[in-house]
Amino acid sequence: MKQINIDKSYLLLKKWWESIDLTNYEKCNLNNEIISLNQQLFRLNEKQLRIGIYGKAGVGKSSILNLILEKNVFKTGIINGTTKNIEREEWNFKHQSLRTIELIDAPGFDFCDIKDPENIFSQINSSELILFTIAGDINRNEVSQINSFIKNGKKIILVFNKIDMWKGHDLKEILKNIRLKLPQYIKIPIIINSKNNIRNQLSEFINNYGESLLTLNSLQLADKLFLKIKEQRLKKRQREAQSIIGKFATIKASGVALNPLILLDIAGGFALDTALVSELSKVYGLNLKGESVRKIIKKISINNIFLGATQVGINTSFNLLRKIFLATAPFTNGLSLLPYGPIAIVQAAISVRSTKIVGKLAAKEIFRKSKGYLLDPSHIIKKIAIKEPEIFDYTKVYLSSKKLDNNFSIFLP
Secondary structure: OOOOOHHHHHHHHHHHHHHOOOOHHHHHHOHHHHHHHHHHHHHHHHOEEEEEEEEOOOOOHHHHHHHHHOOOOOOOOOOOOOOOOOEEEEEOOOOOOOOEEEEEEOOOOOOOOOOOHHHHHHHHHOOOEEEEEEOOOOOHHHHHHHHHHHHOOOEEEEEEOOHHHOOHHHHHHHHHHHHHHOOOOOOOOEEEOOOOOHHHHHHHHHHHHHHHHHHHHHHHHHHHHHHHHHHHHHHHHHHHHHHHHHHHHHHHHHHHHHOOOHHHHHHHHHHHHHHHHHHHHHHOOOOOOHHHHHHHHHHHHHHOHHHHHHHHHHHHHHHHHHHHHHHHHHHOOOHHHOOHHHHHHHHHHHHHHHHHHHHHHHHHHHHHHHHHHOOOHHHHHHHOOOOOHHHHHHHHHHHHHHHHHOOHHHHOO
16 A cells, blocks of 8 residues: 655655744744654654544553553553643554654543643653544544544544444444444544454554655644744735734825826826835735736726725716816905815825725735745645545645635735
């Protein structure tokens, strides 16, 4: 069964990471995420797979890991909550590509004495594979935890432990009910831990998918860091773009208010809009000029004919009124000039409003074009052709969740 080539994936990710030029502020603000990615890249290069076990207290998580290791390493007891902190142990597993496999034991997520549950969840969530252990029917909290892992693109295997507590018919009913509660849009394998078969089934799964899981987990971690970098940079660009739009709005408003000629208003407005788009393109890293700028303005004009027609129509009407007021001033002893000032102010306000709209639409269009210039790990994830739906379905869920959660348009001016 063909898997993703770890060595090629590592070189690809390493090249991507080295190509990102971080500012000192970004390095400081994203220090923890940067450390996590560097650690993950090290594990990818060293071919170190991590398997975390998770579930309620008392379901036998530590016992299952001991069965996998075939020795009593993790502490067990008759009282719930024997495991109080994250514990790790290397599994001496022979694999053609993977060098080491680390098993991670976690306290029950419902155990009341856990000091830092978010940190424990995070450490398990960083694993390539999660053995979600149950000992009966699952409740709402367990379903919620499972959904959280899936949303993060994690591969989950449900391990049904302590089946000797249930009769054959009851066990079938419980399994049927569990499958109804699990997400229907993705396949979650269920291993029934009977006669110590957990080790054999897990070994087979790692042989089939271990390299793919390690690579995809590395890509997803890189992608999450990239999203945070992107968000910070867009927030900064949003402030810069708003400042530029405000500056051009002021210039255009002043010109419209003082200039009595309609043609000069239109020509001057077009020239300012062109300069505005050019400046905004620099903010978003495209540095457009000439024909490219005119294409964006043309697209904005075509898609917003009503905006342009309204602006020209109102300004034309107001300019005619201003000419009439100027022409009749000698015959009215200057009284006809009284509305001149308010009309100029209204025209200036219209110009400010229209410039802001053009600026926002231009920023949106430039941002859309700039996406193709950004190095994005999710593009790599999408291009990975994996025939095994067991793995790729989780990646599709991750990408779908990411699309819903990361609406970067809110960071546009």
